[in-house]
Amino acid sequence: xxxxxxxxxxxxxxxxxxxxxxxxxxxxxxxxxxxxxxxxxxxxxxxxxxxxxxxxxxxxxxxxxxxxxxxxxxxxxxxxxxxxxxxxxxxxxxxxxxxxxxxxxxxxxxxxxxxxxxxxxxxxxxxxxxxxxxxxxxxxxxxxxxxxxxxxxxxxxxxxxxxxxxxxxxxxxxxxxxxxxxxxxxxxxxxxxxxxxxxxxxxxxxxxxxxxxxxxxxxxxxxxxxxxxxxxxxxxxxxxxxxxxxxxxxxxxxxxxxxxxxxxxxxxxxxxxxxxxxxxxxxxxxxxxxxxxxxxxx
Numbered sequence: 001x002x003x004x005x006x007x008x009x010x011x012x013x014x015x016x017x018x019x020x021x022x023x024x025x026x027x028x029x030x031x032x033x034x035x036x037x038x039x040x041x042x043x044x045x046x047x048x049x050x051x052x053x054x055x056x057x058x059x060x061x062x063x064x065x066x067x068x069x070x071x072x073x074x075x076x077x078x079x080x081x082x083x084x085x086x087x088x089x090x091x092x093x094x095x096x097x098x099x100x101x102x103x104x105x106x107x108x109x110x111x112x113x114x115x116x117x118x119x120x121x122x123x124x125x126x127x128x129x130x131x132x133x134x135x136x137x138x139x140x141x142x143x144x145x146x147x148x149x150x151x152x153x154x155x156x157x158x159x160x161x162x163x164x165x166x167x168x169x170x171x172x173x174x175x176x177x178x179x180x181x182x183x184x185x186x187x188x189x190x191x192x193x194x195x196x197x198x199x200x201x202x203x204x205x206x207x208x209x210x211x212x213x214x215x216x217x218x219x220x221x222x223x224x225x226x227x228x229x230x231x232x233x234x235x236x237x238x239x240x241x242x243x244x245x246x247x248x249x250x251x252x253x254x255x256x257x258x259x260x261x262x263x264x265x266x267x268x269x270x271x272x273x274x275x276x277x278x279x280x281x282x283x284x285x286x287x288x289x290x291x292x293x294x295x296x297x298x
Contacts, residue, residue, distance in 0.1 A: 102134025204269025
């Protein structure tokens with residue numbers, strides 16, 4: 001990862017766009033409908049550090065190199081990160097291609113190397129993100145404190161949220177019926193019961209593009225990940241970044257059974273089929289066991 005993506009909250013934020021013309025207008029349009037306060041600086045005011053004071057971000061767009069140099073110097077004097085249109089070497093940050101679904105925002109960046117590629121990738125991803133996705137995020141934001149209070153145990157809360165994201169509450173939010181969505185989510189929360197832990201064997205030899213959709217979802221929802229030294233790095237990259245990584249040498253059956261007994265979803269990557277007796281021992285312990293070793297067409 002050559003650049004770290006980050007999201008700046010816009011509620012109450014000040015954003016400065018310095019310059020004139022279509023490039024400056026395009027940067028300003030990025031904030032249409034946002035709660036940010038947009039400040040336009042088109043003349044000598046762009047050269048004053050006070051213009052940028054308190055701003056979260058600044059954008060400079062001009063064909064005049066002297067204007068750009070003076071505006072960038074003023075913004076940096078105010079300790080504000082700057083983006084300069086069509087000049088990656090002068091940028092403190094680059095502007096990604098943005099997919100805006102309200103409370104769900106996705107971005108594709110190339111570090112300024114190829115904005116056209118970022119736009120093409122954005123269009124591909126945008127077609128797969130429904131318009132109502134932002135309303136689903138809004139639902140979970142509104143009920144976040146209630147869910148945390150009712151389910152203080154993190155693994156159990158994660159399991160509830162995974163189910164809720166595919167349940168009737170999310171469907172109602174997607175359709176725009178937020179009142180029904182909140183009622184359905186609270187009903188599900190009141191009826192929630194702890195699920196048994198699960199141990200999932202996933203093929204880890206690769207290549208990653210042959211892994212099944214079910215296996216990729218298991219990786220994305222793992223609470224604990226175990227991987228042998230020869231596991232495919234691309235498959236490892238599909239796992240949740242915040243999943244606990246249990247060293248392979250410590251992954252004795254009794255340890256995995258104990259983790260599953262806590263209600264955790266344990267995903268073990270394997271580069272050779274597990275021994276039938278081993279799988280049977282896990283199943284006999286009472287934890288659910290699932291084996292996902294076959295790739296499509298294999």
